[in-house]
Amino acid sequence: MASQRRRKGESLFIRYLILGTWALFCLAPVLWFLSIGLRPRTEIITPQPIYWPTFSLDAWHMIWSDWPMAKYLRNSVLAIIGSVVIDLVLAIPAAFSLARYEYRGRDDIGFYILSTRMMAPAIVAIPIFFLFRNMGLLDTVWALMLVYAAINLSIVTWIIRSYMIDIPKELEDAARTDGASDLRILWEIIIPAILPGIITAAVIAAIFAINEFLFTLLIASTPNAYTMSVALANFTGGSDGLIYNAIALVAFLAFVPVFLVVVAIQKHLSRGLTMGAVKG
Amino acid sequence: MARIELSGIQKKWGAIWGVRDVNIDIADEELIVFLGPSGCGKTTTMRMIAGLEDPSEGEIRMDGEVMNDVDARDRDVAMVFQGYALYPNMTIYENIRFPLRMRDVPKVDQDRLVREAAAMVELGDLLDRKPGALSGGQRQRAALARAVVRKPQVFLMDEPLSNLDAKLRQAMRIQIKHLQRQLKITTVYVTHDQIEAMTLADRIVIMEGGLIQQIGTPDEIYSDPANTFVAGFIGAPPMNLIEGRMEDGIFTAPSIRVEGLIRNLSGPVTLGIRPEDCHVAGAEAHVEGTVFGVEPTGDMTYLTINAGDALIEVKADRDYRSDLDVPETVAFDPARIAFFDTTSGQRIR
Amino acid sequence: MSDPALTETGAATAPAPTGIRRRRSKRMKTLFPYLLVAPAVIYLLGITLYPGIYAVVQSFYAVKFGPWRPVGFENYANLMGDYQFWGALWNTFVIGSISLTIQCVLALTLAFYAYRDPWVQGWRIIFLIPMLFMPSAVAFIYKLAFLDARVFSDILIRLGLIDGNLSIQSSIWGSRALLILADVWQWTPFLFIIFVAALQGQDEEVEEAARLDGAKWGQIFWNISLPLMRPVIAVALILRGIDITTMFANVFIITKGGPAFGTETISYFIYRTGFKFFNFGYASAASVIMLILTIIIAQLVVKRAFRSGRA
Numbered sequence: 001m002a003s004q005r006r007r008k009g010e011s012l013f014i015r016y017l018i019l020g021t022w023a024l025f026c027l028a029p030v031l032w033f034l035s036i037g038l039r040p041r042t043e044i045i046t047p048q049p050i051y052w053p054t055f056s057l058d059a060w061h062m063i064w065s066d067w068p069m070a071k072y073l074r075n076s077v078l079a080i081i082g083s084v085v086i087d088l089v090l091a092i093p094a095a096f097s098l099a100r101y102e103y104r105g106r107d108d109i110g111f112y113i114l115s116t117r118m119m120a121p122a123i124v125a126i127p128i129f130f131l132f133r134n135m136g137l138l139d140t141v142w143a144l145m146l147v148y149a150a151i152n153l154s155i156v157t158w159i160i161r162s163y164m165i166d167i168p169k170e171l172e173d174a175a176r177t178d179g180a181s182d183l184r185i186l187w188e189i190i191i192p193a194i195l196p197g198i199i200t201a202a203v204i205a206a207i208f209a210i211n212e213f214l215f216t217l218l219i220a221s222t223p224n225a226y227t228m229s230v231a232l233a234n235f236t237g238g239s240d241g242l243i244y245n246a247i248a249l250v251a252f253l254a255f256v257p258v259f260l261v262v263v264a265i266q267k268h269l270s271r272g273l274t275m276g277a278v279k280g
Numbered sequence: 281m282a283r284i285e286l287s288g289i290q291k292k293w294g295a296i297w298g299v300r301d302v303n304i305d306i307a308d309e310e311l312i313v314f315l316g317p318s319g320c321g322k323t324t325t326m327r328m329i330a331g332l333e334d335p336s337e338g339e340i341r342m343d344g345e346v347m348n349d350v351d352a353r354d355r356d357v358a359m360v361f362q363g364y365a366l367y368p369n370m371t372i373y374e375n376i377r378f379p380l381r382m383r384d385v386p387k388v389d390q391d392r393l394v395r396e397a398a399a400m401v402e403l404g405d406l407l408d409r410k411p412g413a414l415s416g417g418q419r420q421r422a423a424l425a426r427a428v429v430r431k432p433q434v435f436l437m438d439e440p441l442s443n444l445d446a447k448l449r450q451a452m453r454i455q456i457k458h459l460q461r462q463l464k465i466t467t468v469y470v471t472h473d474q475i476e477a478m479t480l481a482d483r484i485v486i487m488e489g490g491l492i493q494q495i496g497t498p499d500e501i502y503s504d505p506a507n508t509f510v511a512g513f514i515g516a517p518p519m520n521l522i523e524g525r526m527e528d529g530i531f532t533a534p535s536i537r538v539e540g541l542i543r544n545l546s547g548p549v550t551l552g553i554r555p556e557d558c559h560v561a562g563a564e565a566h567v568e569g570t571v572f573g574v575e576p577t578g579d580m581t582y583l584t585i586n587a588g589d590a591l592i593e594v595k596a597d598r599d600y601r602s603d604l605d606v607p608e609t610v611a612f613d614p615a616r617i618a619f620f621d622t623t624s625g626q627r628i629r
Numbered sequence: 630m631s632d633p634a635l636t637e638t639g640a641a642t643a644p645a646p647t648g649i650r651r652r653r654s655k656r657m658k659t660l661f662p663y664l665l666v667a668p669a670v671i672y673l674l675g676i677t678l679y680p681g682i683y684a685v686v687q688s689f690y691a692v693k694f695g696p697w698r699p700v701g702f703e704n705y706a707n708l709m710g711d712y713q714f715w716g717a718l719w720n721t722f723v724i725g726s727i728s729l730t731i732q733c734v735l736a737l738t739l740a741f742y743a744y745r746d747p748w749v750q751g752w753r754i755i756f757l758i759p760m761l762f763m764p765s766a767v768a769f770i771y772k773l774a775f776l777d778a779r780v781f782s783d784i785l786i787r788l789g790l791i792d793g794n795l796s797i798q799s800s801i802w803g804s805r806a807l808l809i810l811a812d813v814w815q816w817t818p819f820l821f822i823i824f825v826a827a828l829q830g831q832d833e834e835v836e837e838a839a840r841l842d843g844a845k846w847g848q849i850f851w852n853i854s855l856p857l858m859r860p861v862i863a864v865a866l867i868l869r870g871i872d873i874t875t876m877f878a879n880v881f882i883i884t885k886g887g888p889a890f891g892t893e894t895i896s897y898f899i900y901r902t903g904f905k906f907f908n909f910g911y912a913s914a915a916s917v918i919m920l921i922l923t924i925i926i927a928q929l930v931v932k933r934a935f936r937s938g939r940a
Contacts, residue, residue, distance in 0.1 A: 011846075015742045022739055023755050029814065030758055032780070033770045044773070049780045090669040097665035109666055114935060115927045116673050117868075120875035122896035123916040123923070126687070126903050127680030150676035153669060173332050174365035176352040177436070178426070179382035182661060188378075192369035211763050213878040214896065218904065232765045233882060244773050251766030258761045263754055270826035273819060277864040277935060278826050349655070 037248030044244045059245035067231070068223060069250070075220075076227040076254075079141050080209040083148035084156075084202050090149075091157040091201070096186050098157070099164035100172065110161070114275070117154040121214045129218050139225045147215045152205035155275055159204065162276020163197030164190060200268040203261050210254055228254045282342045282433040282466050283308045284329060289338035291324050291490075298324040300490035302338070311460050311467045315477040316487035317513070322470045323438055325487070329468060330436050331355045342433065353382070355434075358427035362439040364419045366411035372398075372422045373407040379430045397429035400459065417448045424456070428463060435460065435467040441476065453479055474514055478502070486510050505618065508625040511552050517582065517593040520558070522551045523622055534588025538566045538612060545628065550620040555582070555593040557616035560600065565609030567592060571602045585610055681920060688914035693907055704914035714915060716890050717898035720805075724894065725873040728809045733866060735813070736820035741850055743821075744828040753825070760818040768882035771811040776883070801891030804884045808892055811879050816872070820865050827861040828854055863934040895919060 036044060039053035063069045098110045128147065129138075137143040167190060175185045191198065216230045226234065232250055235243045262269065270278050284306040291298035299321040306312050314322035327333040329340060331352030340347045347355060358379070366375050376394045385393070398404050401421040411419055420440065427435060437456070441449045457480050460467050471477055477484050478498045486493040486501065486509075494506040505511035511519040524533030526545040531538040538551070560583070569587035576582075576598070583596040585608055594610055602608065619628040688704050690697040708714050739756070743749040759767070774780045775797055782794040797803035831854060839849045877896040880886055886893030886901065893901070895915070903912035 018742055019749055026756060026759050029770050045778050049778050049783045090672055093665040094669035097662040101662035103662050111932055116677050118871050118923055118927050119677060120896055120919060122899040123919050124680035126909055126912055127683035153673060168363060170361040170363050170365035174361060177330055177357055177359040178379035179353040189367055213765050229763050229765050247769050254763050255761055262761055270823045274823055274864050278823055278861050279830060
């Protein structure tokens with residue numbers, strides 16, 4: 001009995017050793033990067049790395065005064081919210097159709113929607129670049145909005161579909177005999193019942209939109225339409241190279257809201273990330 | 281307040297038959313029960329009446345009007361589901377009001393009607409709760425209130441009590457019957473529980489394999505089964521069915537001999553006799569077997585006799601006791617014997 | 630309300646209240662679900678089919694600054710002989726498969742240790758933090774730590790493991806390793822959280838039964854939990870695999886494809902050909918080949934995984 005207990009303690013020690021190491025591995029670069037954002041630029045790239053820098057808010061003042069940071073922020077927010085709204089408007093009826101009706105070609109349509117998630121951005125980047133150039137949308141937030149919506153539409157549709165499938169058929173039948181039309185069933189019964197799923201889908205779409213890099217790089221060729229993600233790559237001070245403390249601060253500026261919403265939807269995260277294939 | 285006619289109803293999904301051929305004429309204000317094992321087509325038939333499923337063939341008429349092309353929401357039927365199907369995001373009040381809202385009942389009437397319906401099922405003080413905060417019985421009553429609130433033409437109830445425990449089920453059964461008599465609304469009730477069927481129904485429709493086996497009052501179904509399926513399905517324990525031969529008015533099977541049957545029958549035949557029409561006999565016994573099981577229930581004793589190839593159930597006196605495997609004799613009440621064709625299972629009259 | 634007898638005669642003569650009940654149109658009923666899904670499909674076709682066709686057409690032209698000049702299969706023929714194109718395919722495969730393998734093993738190990746531990750559950754969010762940074766930000770973290778500020782080298786020197794600064798930048802495998810490290814750091818949490826959810830979703834009774842049968846924890850994991858979560862692993866790896874093979878931000882920011890094109894992924898190859906050298910026809914031809922590969926993989930692997938994943 002005693003030896004068995006000791007073995008249990010040992011395995012517990014190994015468990016926490018491994019998990020603790022991993023937690024350190026996750027956190028150390030983040031904390032170090034935070035320290036980069038809060039130090040003067042002269043202490044970033046030095047012959048010997050400086051581990052205990054002077055505290056400085058230089059970068060904070062710089063991002064607001066030397067760059068149109070407010071504009072980048074506004075671009076990001078506008079493009080992201082706009083794209084999520086487009087996604088929800090298109091995806092909710094589509095998911096409703098895929099989840100609650102039986103018709104010929106349904107599975108193929110569903111798979112087609114899913115398969116657009118597999119398309120590498122680079123494949124369509126060139127035609128879309130020309131498309132937006134011809135439409136005069138290059139360098140605008142509108143173009144970013146449309147692209148983000150397209151990138152996330154498959155994910156949003158599939159996540160919402162997975163939540164809709166879980167609603168018992170009886171509920172829909174009851175509403176139908178109670179006199180509700182199909183659209184009212186969607187609006188009054190199904191949407192309220194899967195609100196957490198819809199929020200999850202929206203949050204995940206927003207995160208992917210914040211992260212998007214290649215399209216943004218191509219479409220936003222001037223600071224006019226820069227978002228945070230691409231603005232980062234352009235924090236250069238002429239011949240001095242990258243201004244890392246500004247980059248670090250902007251990275252955290254984008255990180256904080258993402259962190260907060262993810263904490264809020266933690267329970268649904270795994271389901272959302274697998275487009276509903278894993279019920280968390 | 282409608283008469284429902286189903287004629288030549290079929291339902292097929294690809295190669296799978298749901299309902300093969302159903303013809304029923306349901307009278308106004310009648311409470312009719314569809315009874316059968318799972319997969320017999322009873323629920324599908326009900327869903328076709330509701331308009332939730334389209335028949336592949338045949339016509340559904342309500343008060344003479346063909347309903348096939350009318351949407352469920354326009355048929356003026358109310359349905360009560362096995363899982364209650366209460367809208368989880370709405371309070372009980374909103375749940376009951378939902379059908380009124382969908383039908384554009386004036387706002388001033390809505391509140392009054394909701395409260396009336398809730399009072400009818402004694403739910404008045406739970407109106408502010410969400411369905412999740414209610415017990416099974418309370419949810420069931422809320423579902424009933426939602427169905428009665430708009431005084432529909434037809435009630436459809438799909439195994440509404442099967443998620444409740446036995447005691448509650450009996451109480452709700454009485455309440456449903458009372459409500460139906462009070463409101464005089466034509467009701468179709470689907471169940472696999474024969475006690476529910478017997479106690480509730482004006483008429484019972486017994487279904488199996490997508491076909492109607494028998495339609496009749498509970499009494500007719502019980503005492504006059506149309507075939508071996510009905511005989512073996514109804515009654516707990518069901519009718520004893522003994523395969524044997526008939527010659528010169530004498531029925532014989534291993535260990536069984538019944539004489540003096542005035543029947544113009546010969547050849548293989550199945551004899552049917554209900555357990556309560558059998559009794560432990562002295563001299564004039566029809567069965568000579570051994571005791572296979574004795575199950576006292578308090579008000580009576582179930583006795584099982586091993587007779588040749590057959591096990592015969594007997595409802596014996598409450599004081600009857602016996603050891604197992606000892607010889608015992610049983611007699612049938614000759615007036616209560618029914619005969620069935622052994623191959624087709626149909627009743628021979 | 631009405632007298633039963635009246636209703637019967639009413640039915641017989643049938644002055645039916647036809648006007649009251651709306652008749653639905655059969656056509657509308659069959660069309661309805663298509664109408665619901667149509668806007669999404671049209672939108673996606675616009676963003677995939679149109680560009681797809683455009684890319685196919687463009688791939689048969691030489692498109693530089695001037696007008697398009699038809700060249701037939703020349704772009705494809707050139708691609709077949711382009712060692713940079715093949716190199717990009719190879720790099721994508723090498724970096725992707727190594728990174729994916731490491732992430733999967735790590736995530737499974739971590740999930741195995743974490744999933745029944747209430748204390749770890751409460752702090753799970755720590756393990757997700759890397760995933761919540763923008764990929765471009767992560768790329769800069771690693772560029773700075775390993776290349777520009779040489780923190781990694783410095784730590785190794787202080788620990789006495791090496792003598793001078795590492796020259797990661799000039800080594801192909803060093804650069805690849807850096808890309809892999811950044812990807813592993815950021816995205817192992819993705820697999821971790823999915824695996825934890827899958828393990829928690831499994832029936833605890835099965836585990837308890839196995840434990841009563843005398844199985845050890847590790848044995849239970851290998852013999853029961855892991856096989857049960859195979860469909861989940863498949864789905865998660867596919868999603869991760871797609872993202873890894875389309876890796877762009879890290880390459881763009883950290884290595885620019887160097888040294889000697891040793892870390893140029895296929896996405897970066899297309900970007901460089903199209904938007905740095907403005908050789909759009911050639912880049913489109915590469916896109917079309919990628920598109921075909923994607924469709925094949927989608928049909929063979931993804932369809933099956935998602936079907937079984939939800940069964």
